[in-house]
Amino acid sequence: MAFLPAEGAAEGADAGAVETEAPGVLAFRLLGPVSATREGAPVPLSGTKIHTVLAVLLLARGALVADSRLSAALWGDAPPPTSNAQIYTYVSRLRKTLGNRVEIFRKGPGYVLDVRAAEVDLFSFERLDRLGRRALEEGRHEEAGRLLGGALDCWSGHALENVTEHLLQFERPRLEFLRAQALERRIEADLSLGRHRSLVPELLSLVARFPMDENLRAHLITALHRSDRQAEAVQVYGEGRRILDEQLGVVPGRRLSTAYLRMLRGEGPGLPPRRPPVLLPARAAAFTGRTAEAARLRSLLLSRPSDPAARLRAALVTGMPGSGKTALAAEVAHGCAEAFPDGVVHAELHDADGAARPPGAVLGDILAALGEAGSAERTTDRNGLTTRHGLNELVGRYRARTADARLLVVLDDASSDVQLTGLLPAGPDSALLVTSRGRPACVPAVHTVGLGPLGDEDAAALLAETVGAERTGAEPGAVRDLVRHCAGLPLALRIAAARLAARPHRTIARFADRLADPRTRLAALSYGRLDLARTLGRALTRLSPATAALVPWLAAVGPGPFTARLAGELTGLTEAQAEHALEELVDGSLLLAEPDGHLGEGRYRFHSLVLLYADTTPRRELPR
Known part of the structure; x- marks a missing residue:
């Protein structure tokens, strides 16, 4: 199997050269059964759970993997009471089995696997695929075909074949999509090089395996057309149109229809397609949890x-x-x-x-x-x-x-x-x-x-990503207090982390003490354009005027849970009026609906920061 270095590989003129696994190097495989080899010999890894822990750590690419993430990959939504102890055992076994070629160390509420001295087939695949895509966009078709072929050679089966179903559900669709995209790009490069005749057998096999993939079918029509096999191309299109209609009730899409029309008109491949837009907000610098x-x-x-x-x-x-x-x-x-x-x-x-x-x-x-x-x-x-x-x-x-x-x-x-x-x-x-x-x-x-709110481990990990694991690790008690005062709300945690990062010489405990006082908490949770009170205030503007005016009066109910009857007694509204307003607050995610009480009454609860905001908002006369 071909590999590239996990880090630091050159992307210059010699980038098309595919390197082989170096002797003595520890190599990991994710694009097939999860496995490891040392100097070409298999490293014994026993059990689905061990393979799962290794895969999750490798997929993190050297970033922190929280205990909660490992637990979700191992047991889904039903972890055993001893989950943390079992995770510790699995990590200890991996350390012993893998030896000193890689390092797995504890960092905050999770683990980090340092693989800079190892080879990982996924990283090699992604690097070759990226270089191949760039070469294809720039018209270097020969180089693109070689690079993309090397990327596909990194695969040895279906991704993550021997991990838990939980991790499989999380990760395999994404990896298989990447593989399919690389395959389509390699076929596109081969078509541009005039290799249509040699592509026909491969495309016939692929279309038989994936009959509803319109892109593969479009490539097959093009290859058949250029091989002077128009009758077969017409048959391929007709079969695709029938399958799409019977299975999905749709007509052929633009790419398949365009390939067919070009074949009927005797046209060539045409101009390369415009690069598709990807217009999204930037990824969060410290995305943690979820x-x-x-x-x-x-x-x-x-x-x-x-x-x-x-x-x-x-x-x-x-x-x-x-x-x-x-x-x-x-x-x-x-x-x-x-x-x-x-x-x-x-x-x-x-x-x-x-x-x-x-x-x-x-x-x-x-x-x-x-x-x-x-x-x-x-x-x-x-x-x-x-x-x-x-x-x-x-x-x-x-x-x-x-x-x-x-x-x-x-x-x-x-x-x-x-x-x-x-x-x-x-x-x-x-x-x-x-x-x-x-x-x-x-x-x-x-x-x-x-x-919902982030769990304590994920909240602490979010802080550590911005503030630094060394700093949060030095004050675990203050971190716990800060997390509690932010009540698991990501915006509050990000504001707190930004303020701490801007004051690296101040202790976390000092800021946690400021948050501990309800009178100064909301003012402290503001930094630059991030302002929790302003965010909650904007949410009130989407409510009806009557419900928005009611929110400050509802602060008297406390942390709850409470009923519409109690809310009506405190505000002077009828129970029906109070319930209507409370349901509007639930629809706007400013109030949580709790399970019904033993008398069948609906029950509600405020998030602690929303309750604090309501308590500090001036009361206006309620409309009657």
Whole structure:
């Protein structure tokens, strides 16, 4: 098997040379059964759990792996009471088995595997694939074919064949998509070099294995056409159209249809496609936790729907203000971008002040990102207002543009179904990722991922990523206090971490003492453009005036749980009026709905920071 160095490989003129595994080097394999070899001889690793721990540590690429992440990969949502002790045992066995060629050390609430002196087939694959993609984009087809062929040679089966089903569900779809993309690029390079005749047998085999892959079928039609086998190409297209109709109820997409039409017209390959846009917010510098949630979102976006009638893959991320919805969506979308060859686009549905953006402005931005410049200008009047006729035109153009596309659309901070109606991609090959504080009805409930507070370990790890593990490790008690005062809210933790990082000579305990006082806590949780109180205040502006006015009065209920009857007694409202307001707060993720009490009454609870904000907000007279 061919490998490149895990770090520091040259990407210059000699980058196309594929290096072989050096003698004496410890090598790891993830693209097949998880395994290790030393000087070419297998290193004995026994048991699925050991292979899983090794795989998770390798996939982290030298970053901290929290205990909670290892637990999720080993046992899913049902870890045993002795999970931490078992993880320690597995890590100790790995240290003993792997020897001193690599180092596994404890760091904060997790472990780090240092593999700089080792070889990892996944890293070699990614490096060769990246170099091959660049060579293909620059027209160096011979080099591209060699590099991409070397990348595919790194595989020795299906990825992660001998790990737990939990880790398999998290990671395999992403890795297999990367493999499929590399294969398509290598075939594209070979076609550009005129190797169509030698490609036909391989493509016939691939299309037989993956009959609904339109890109492979389009390549086969092109190869047959150039080999003067037009009758077979027509048959391949007809078979593909029938399978897509019977299995999915859709017509062939743009790439397959274009290959077929070019064959009918006797045209050549045409110009290379425009590089697809990937327009997303930057990934969080210290994205920590949310392992299970990220895996669930990737599964929803990358998996074909089991119901042929389901026309759109969609996922929804919900949670209270500051729970990290946007950061999670950006992390997942960046990781899935390779699966959407027509691009990834992102749109903010509210402006910086919290006001909803006009649908026409959002559609104009998306269409412009997809290469249709001038969309917004032609549909707004001199006052900046979108006309009804203009909005209908934009919706029609958007649906036509996305009908045959393989596109990921990320819509951030939706507040209603009305905002989303005209923004749903029209084609079955596209996917939609929405973040919202509520639950829009256009996204099925089963496709919803709710974000609660971070656990203590993940919260401490988030602090350590920004502040530094050495500094947090020196004050574990102060870290625990700070985490408790931030109540697991990612925004509060990021603000606290930013303030601490800006004052490296001050103790964590000093800042934790400031957070301990409820009177100064909200003021302390503000840094630069990050302000917890302002974020919560903007959330109140989306409520009805009556409910927004009620929030400060509800602070008297305390941490809860409490009922609508108690809320009515404290505010002078009827129980029905109070319940209506409380349900609106639940829909806006400013209040948690608890399990019903023994009398069948609905029960509610405030997040501690929302309760603190309510308690410090001036009370206004309640409308009657």
